[in-house]
Amino acid sequence: MKKSLIALAVMAAAGAASAQSSVTLFGIVDATLQWSKSSGGDGIAAPGAGDVHFRVTNSGYNSSRLGFRGTEDLGGGMAASFWLEAGLNNDDGSGATTVVNSGTGAATGGGGLTFNRRSTVSLSGGWGEVRIGRDYTPTFWNLTVFDPFGTNGAGTTATLQSGFTGVNTIRASNSIGYFLPARLGGFYGQVQYAENELPNNGILGPVDNGTYLGGRIGYASGPFNVALSYGRTEINTGDINALNIGGQWDFGMARLQAQFTRDENKTVDADGTGWLIGGLVPVGAGEIRVAYSQYEIDSAGDPRQRKLALGYVHNLSKRTAVYTTLAHLRANGGATAANGGAAARVNGRSNVLDLGVRHSF
Numbered sequence: 001m002k003k004s005l006i007a008l009a010v011m012a013a014a015g016a017a018s019a020q021s022s023v024t025l026f027g028i029v030d031a032t033l034q035w036s037k038s039s040g041g042d043g044i045a046a047p048g049a050g051d052v053h054f055r056v057t058n059s060g061y062n063s064s065r066l067g068f069r070g071t072e073d074l075g076g077g078m079a080a081s082f083w084l085e086a087g088l089n090n091d092d093g094s095g096a097t098t099v100v101n102s103g104t105g106a107a108t109g110g111g112g113l114t115f116n117r118r119s120t121v122s123l124s125g126g127w128g129e130v131r132i133g134r135d136y137t138p139t140f141w142n143l144t145v146f147d148p149f150g151t152n153g154a155g156t157t158a159t160l161q162s163g164f165t166g167v168n169t170i171r172a173s174n175s176i177g178y179f180l181p182a183r184l185g186g187f188y189g190q191v192q193y194a195e196n197e198l199p200n201n202g203i204l205g206p207v208d209n210g211t212y213l214g215g216r217i218g219y220a221s222g223p224f225n226v227a228l229s230y231g232r233t234e235i236n237t238g239d240i241n242a243l244n245i246g247g248q249w250d251f252g253m254a255r256l257q258a259q260f261t262r263d264e265n266k267t268v269d270a271d272g273t274g275w276l277i278g279g280l281v282p283v284g285a286g287e288i289r290v291a292y293s294q295y296e297i298d299s300a301g302d303p304r305q306r307k308l309a310l311g312y313v314h315n316l317s318k319r320t321a322v323y324t325t326l327a328h329l330r331a332n333g334g335a336t337a338a339n340g341g342a343a344a345r346v347n348g349r350s351n352v353l354d355l356g357v358r359h360s361f
Contacts, residue, residue, distance in 0.1 A: 188218050
């Protein structure tokens with residue numbers, strides 16, 4: 001009897017320990033067949049490239065990745081966690097690149113596993129979360145959350161593809177961030193500071209070259225969600241500022257999304273304005289995606305890109321989906337039409353068709 005009680009106590013203790021901490025392996029493998037064609041314009045921007053191109057690529061619907069995340073309950077409402085997420089090029093088996101130092105913008109990786117998507121450790125509680133490492137910037141969240149195509153594949157908003165907001169447009173390395181706690185009556189937000197870690201040696205510029213500071217505040221309640229963000233990257237030849245706002249309204253039969261962005265790039269003494277309007281329409285086991293986006297730079301000729309994208313995703317199960325996207329991109333004012341693998345043309349047009357399958361685990 002005594003041995004049975006001891007065994008039960010040991011099992012209970014082991015169960016409690018496992019409930020207080022966990023480690024999860026997760027990932028996405030997304031394969032895409034892509035046809036692209038460029039035409040018109042004032043010539044090929046990249047000599048040697050063809051006007052028609054077919055390729056097997058990846059991440060047409062969701063970004064391919066492999067990740068590990070874990071959490072430990074510290075008691076008193078506090079928890080410690082980690083998140084390591086690596087981008088994958090599953091069409092050729094290579095890893096994705098990362099930027100070690102925002103001051104130089106030099107990319108590394110592309111051969112093996114690189115945790116370029118996210119590499120953070122966190123402490124959280126009722127007061128919010130402090131997160132340290134490589135992570136999305138606050139100014140990127142609005143571009144991807146309020147884009148029907150989630151900034152993936154041929155349909156990615158022209159605001160992201162054409163914007164000129166520097167190395168910290170999507171992620172920042174060497175960052176520390178704070179996130180507001182949940183249950184604040186629908187309000188959410190974050191601030192982030194990222195250090196470039198450059199030596200002030202008179203060669204690479206001042207120590208703040210590439211440093212990022214940004215924040216985001218939003219409100220979500222029922223079908224409504226809206227957020228405003230601002231970020232600044234300090235560059236020794238002039239700061240880069242990005243301001244954007246995005247929102248969505250879920251009508252049940254469809255979800256309407258929109259975003260507006262204003263960039264100021266003092267390194268080239270030019271401003272950029274972009275916007276998107278689009279929607280998601282559920283259809284049985286699938287979803288129709290549509291978006292129109294535009295980005296214009298306030299410089300000589302007023303270079304502008306306009307994109308219209310239409311897509312459909314069909315869910316075969318909770319983890320597997322097939323999809324297709326058709327996108328048309330038009331450039332004028334000296335802008336370059338570059339979408340997919342076909343030749344980029346100044347003042348040209350680009351048509352891209354994606355067909356793919358996505359599996360998550």
